[in-house]
Amino acid sequence: MTHALTLNAGSSSLKFGLFELGADDPALIASGKADRVGGDATLTLKDAAGAKLIDAAAIPAEGVVDHHEALAAALKALLDHFPVAQINTVGHRVVHGGLDHSGPAVLTPGIIDKLSQLSPFAPLHQPHNLAGVRAAMAAFPKAVQVACFDTAFHRHHPFVNDVFALPREYYDKGVRRYGFHGLSYDYISGELARIAPDLHAGRVVVAHLGNGASMCGMRGGRSVASSMGFSALDGLPMGTRTGQLDPGVLLYLLQQEGLSVEQIITLLYKKSGLLGLSGISHDMRTLEASDSEAAQQAIAYYTFRARRELGGLAAALEGLDGVVFCGGIGENSRLIRERICDGLHWIGIEIDDDANAANAPVISRQNAPVKVMVIPTNEELVIARACATLGKRGA
Incomplete structure (x- = not known):
């Protein structure tokens, strides 16, 4: 063996x-x-x-x-x-x-x-x-x-979800929306095909929420659009990363604040996100347990941006049949799932509070138009499967 x-x-x-x-x-x-x-x-x-x-x-x-x-x-x-x-x-x-x-x-x-x-x-x-x-x-x-x-799962995006409105020469040089967390999305796509084939064939937003966080819109199990773009900074706020940011802020930091490129890299990757907003911690568990106003504001911003991104991906998919939560926060935080889904009845998302509190595999109400699931991701198994397939070819 x-x-x-x-x-x-x-x-x-x-x-x-x-x-x-x-x-x-x-x-x-x-x-x-x-x-x-x-x-x-x-x-x-x-x-x-x-x-x-x-x-x-x-x-x-x-x-x-x-x-x-x-x-x-x-x-x-x-x-x-x-x-x-x-x-x-x-x-x-x-x-x-x-x-x-x-x-x-x-x-x-x-x-x-x-x-x-x-x-x-x-x-x-x-x-x-x-x-x-x-x-x-x-x-x-x-x-x-x-x-x-991590980028491979997203390489089939349509042009409009792959490009920035920069001169075309930069696109040709590789300045594109790559998307990340592809191993996690690959696993979830496979699990949907196994346990919910009808949902797999439809339009699904998968929320990979952890210290790094992103969302992916899938149709027929394939990535159509992702919240992350050129780098792993874009989209949702994360533990220590900014998420979506007006590029004018970077110009301001360079020109008016006098920050160096290295200082900006450290700021964007290591001092922002939940840590920067709360001033307490990058760990969602710590913030949920805190009665600090800054901690609660950080959570509110995190869940608001997730709702906004979910709505945008639903538009990119031209409809929504399901939502899947995965990652450390997505799999374990009842509060975050509840707050992200709160107020999305208009799009068909209705949460069963008891099922959500129990981290059940299906947390949507029985007759809700959109099925909401919690599926633990397994990136290592995706890698091991590739080893099983390519190891034989490369031997």
């Missing part, structure tokens, strides 16, 4: 999963996370049932822990607990696939070089994704390395 390792490398973290590849869908064996990479990193590992095998253990190092050392610690932990694992494929989440990739790909030196050239398009994500790729190639020189792109 062979196995696949899935990796999701962030700026200060490395999520990983071990899957068994067989005749059926890949089966999760274990998952974990190296946290605070670049500092005093820790490692957590749990089995498929969620039982903790390692709980936030320090990763030993002479200095700061980089992605190579984090991966080495993760592999040691996996092989200590699962010594019979035979890893012949490694799957990577890569945020940006550019114009060339509308599906997963086996990584070659040429493809890696092209993906590196996309780093200016996703400066806080792409370099760390590729650091994970290089660390895995060093650890598994004979394994097939597979990239799964």
Whole structure:
């Protein structure tokens, strides 16, 4: 029996999963996370049932822990607990696939070089994704390395949802609305096809709400429009990211406030969103528990922008048959789902309060025109499936 390792490398973290590849869908064996990479990193590992095998253990190092050392610690932990694992494929989440990739790909030196050239398009994500790729190639020189792109799911957008009203030369250079969170949307599309085929065939808005947040309008299981555009900054407000912002604000920050490009990058990506609005935290759970007026205002803005985006996507879809909530906030926050759906009766959204409070799979009222669901997403399984398919071709 062979196995696949899935990796999701962030700026200060490395999520990983071990899957068994067989005749059926890949089966999760274990998952974990190296946290605070670049500092005093820790490692957590749990089995498929969620039982903790390692709980936030320090990763030993002479200095700061980089992605190579984090991966080495993760592999040691996996092989200590699962010594019979035979890893012949490694799957990577890569945020940006550019114009060339509308599906997963086996990584070659040429493809890696092209993906590196996309780093200016996703400066806080792409370099760390590729650091994970290089660390895995060093650890598994004979394994097939597979990239799964967050942008790939959205590469079939119609022109009007793909372009900005800039001179055409910029569009030709790749300045486009790429959309992100594609692995999550891919999984939800597949789940709808499995458990609600009629809804899958219709018009659905999927809300991926977590520390990063976006919405995707799907028709027939394919992306038609996304709240995110050229970068992972656009659209909904997020934990520490702005969401939609008048570009004139950037000109003001540059010209009048005298901020440097690096300062603006830090402001937009790390100091804004829920954290910036509340002055308290980027974590929705903390804000929901707070009686601070600023915390409540941050929640109000978050849910208002989500309602506004949902309405816009319904217009892009020319109607609405369903809404799906996923992601850490979307799957777990009764309050946020309730407030986003509140006042949307005119579009056919009516929530059953008891079902919503219970995080039930279907939270809309029985005869409501629009079906509202809660489906836990699973990006790692999407990566593992790509490993099962492309690993055989690349071997």
